[in-house]
Amino acid sequence: MTSATSVPVRELPAVRREDRGVPFLGRAFAYAKDPVALFQRQWEHYGPVAPLPILGDRWVMLLGPDACQAALTNRDKAFANGPAWTRLVGPFFHRGLMLLDFEEHHLHRRIMQEAFTRPRLEGYAAGMHPAIERGLATWPDTDPAYRTYPALKQLTLDVAADIFMGGAEDSTPQEMEQVNRAFIACVQSASALVRKDLPFTRWGRGHRGREVLERWLRHYLPSRRARVTDDLFSQLCHIETEDGERFSDDDVVNHMIFLMMAAHDTSTITLSTMMQYLGQHPEWQERCRGESDALSARTSDRPTLTELDSLTSLDLVMRECLRLRAPVPVVVRRAVKDVVVEGVRIPAGTFVTVAAQFSHLMPELWTDPTAFDPERFSPERREDKSHRFAWEPFGGGVHKCLGMFFAGMEVTAVMHHLLRSYEWSVDPSYVAPLDNRSLPFPKDGQPVDLRRRAVR
Numbered sequence: 314m315t316s317a318t319s320v321p322v323r324e325l326p327a328v329r330r331e332d333r334g335v336p337f338l339g340r341a342f343a344y345a346k347d348p349v350a351l352f353q354r355q356w357e358h359y360g361p362v363a364p365l366p367i368l369g370d371r372w373v374m375l376l377g378p379d380a381c382q383a384a385l386t387n388r389d390k391a392f393a394n395g396p397a398w399t400r401l402v403g404p405f406f407h408r409g410l411m412l413l414d415f416e417e418h419h420l421h422r423r424i425m426q427e428a429f430t431r432p433r434l435e436g437y438a439a440g441m442h443p444a445i446e447r448g449l450a451t452w453p454d455t456d457p458a459y460r461t462y463p464a465l466k467q468l469t470l471d472v473a474a475d476i477f478m479g480g481a482e483d484s485t486p487q488e489m490e491q492v493n494r495a496f497i498a499c500v501q502s503a504s505a506l507v508r509k510d511l512p513f514t515r516w517g518r519g520h521r522g523r524e525v526l527e528r529w530l531r532h533y534l535p536s537r538r539a540r541v542t543d544d545l546f547s548q549l550c551h552i553e554t555e556d557g558e559r560f561s562d563d564d565v566v567n568h569m570i571f572l573m574m575a576a577h578d579t580s581t582i583t584l585s586t587m588m589q590y591l592g593q594h595p596e597w598q599e600r601c602r603g604e605s606d607a608l609s610a611r612t613s614d615r616p617t618l619t620e621l622d623s624l625t626s627l628d629l630v631m632r633e634c635l636r637l638r639a640p641v642p643v644v645v646r647r648a649v650k651d652v653v654v655e656g657v658r659i660p661a662g663t664f665v666t667v668a669a670q671f672s673h674l675m676p677e678l679w680t681d682p683t684a685f686d687p688e689r690f691s692p693e694r695r696e697d698k699s700h701r702f703a704w705e706p707f708g709g710g711v712h713k714c715l716g717m718f719f720a721g722m723e724v725t726a727v728m729h730h731l732l733r734s735y736e737w738s739v740d741p742s743y744v745a746p747l748d749n750r751s752l753p754f755p756k757d758g759q760p761v762d763l764r765r766r767a768v769r
């Protein structure tokens with residue numbers, strides 16, 4: 314963060330007339346239409362600290378790795394998460410870890426960390442394979458336009474039911490579908506224009522969704538408290554720090570709702586982006602499949618966490634896909650006191666978007682930034698080292714994604730099974746039509762030409 318004494322401090326520039334957008338909505342439409350074009354325009358006209366009128370509030374957009382670093386590392390404790398995320402996603406992820414701040418966040422994160430240690434991840438990895446195999450068995454043998462996005466969403470939900478819930482043994486497929494819809498309702502509330510609990514509104518659906526999730530989780534709480542199993546729910550019920558601190562029932566429910574939301578869409582988006590690029594780059598698909606086939610020949614069809622780590626080409630592809638299409642393109646904060654970033658004063662009360670996706674595409678940081686080139690992450694090139702915050706799909710600072718390794722493991726495990734079971738192709742000229750109203754997903758379901766492999 315720039316100190317007010319070292320650099321002359323400027324006030325935030327006024328919003329130009331042509332950047333005011335639609336009355337009240339401000340630039341919300343421009344963001345939904347093409348966030349990258351909006352980032353670029355803001356950067357060109359205002360630089361790294363750009364004013365942004367949105368939904369009647371005063372927002373500032375931070376662009377470029379230095380400005381993002383200032384907000385994420387948050388040295389002066391000037392930025393808070395709770396008030397900003399709550400403004401966006403409302404009460405639906407109430408008291409999830411990402412929405413807590415400062416001392417309270419530190420305490421909860423210390424407890425939750427215990428559920429993400431390496432030995433625990435090994436347990437989750439072992440538990441994932443059956444759900445992935447069951448899910449992929451329902452995919453067709455061949456389909457020239459298989460809509461992979463909804464299929465992957467269903468698959469990650471099934472994996473989550475096992476790994477997060479320990480099987481959701483009392484829930485029928487219809488109830489699981491209702492739970493899926495409840496999550497979607499909560500996530501989509503972020504783009505609600507009417508922010509009141511009224512019938513037929515996105516906000517209202519978010520409220521109903523939260524109620525469904527709470528009821529569903531509270532039903533399972535006693536059985537998960539009663540015994541320790543390998544699933545995340547049971548772990549949250551039992552973990553404690555060395556000082557004996559543990560979660561209350563309410564904490565467990567609140568954290569579970571947030572965790573399932575944090576894990577579900579982000580992993581699905583990463584997987585569908587990987588399927589798109591691997592479908593458009595058969596040489597990379599073959600290279601990744603070669604490693605997966607070799608691994609299975611050496612070990613078993615259900616690799617351990619350490620064995621999954623050896624799929625290095627898949628790891629390069631995943632990093633590149635997270636760069637090109639960050640599942641969380643921006644994170645948000647609210648200034649709780651006046652603060653200076655890159656020489657510009659941001660007044661207390663201002664909402665802030667930290668635009669990671671823009672850094673991922675800056676020509677100053679990456680060669681040919683829009684090209685699919687996974688080798689840029691190879692040990693010889695390591696373009697992501699051009700700046701500590703050049704590549705930040707998982708955020709940074711004290712709120713950096715706690716599920717980062719879990720996500721890598723889940724995505725690698727699903728892709729490993731997919732590469733072993735299927736071949737697919739995607740038209741090289743295909744550009745995913747993204748819905749950017751909440752997290753970016755392909756509106757057309759992302760059709761691919763899918764064929765089950767004859768011999769493995």
Ligand code: HEM
Nearest residue numbers: 410411575576579580641644706707708712714715716720
């Ligand atoms: C590719 C998949 C994922 C991406 C791109 C992603 C991205 C992010 C980002 C950008 C943040 C920071 C938010 C902020 O600074 O305000 C975050 C926070 C978080 N994520 Fe993830 N995430 C992914 C998967 C997961 C998974 C699988 C889990 C859990 C199993 C998870 C759990 C969390 C938690 C608990 C936080 C809050 C951390 C805190 O506030 O201390 N994420 N994630």
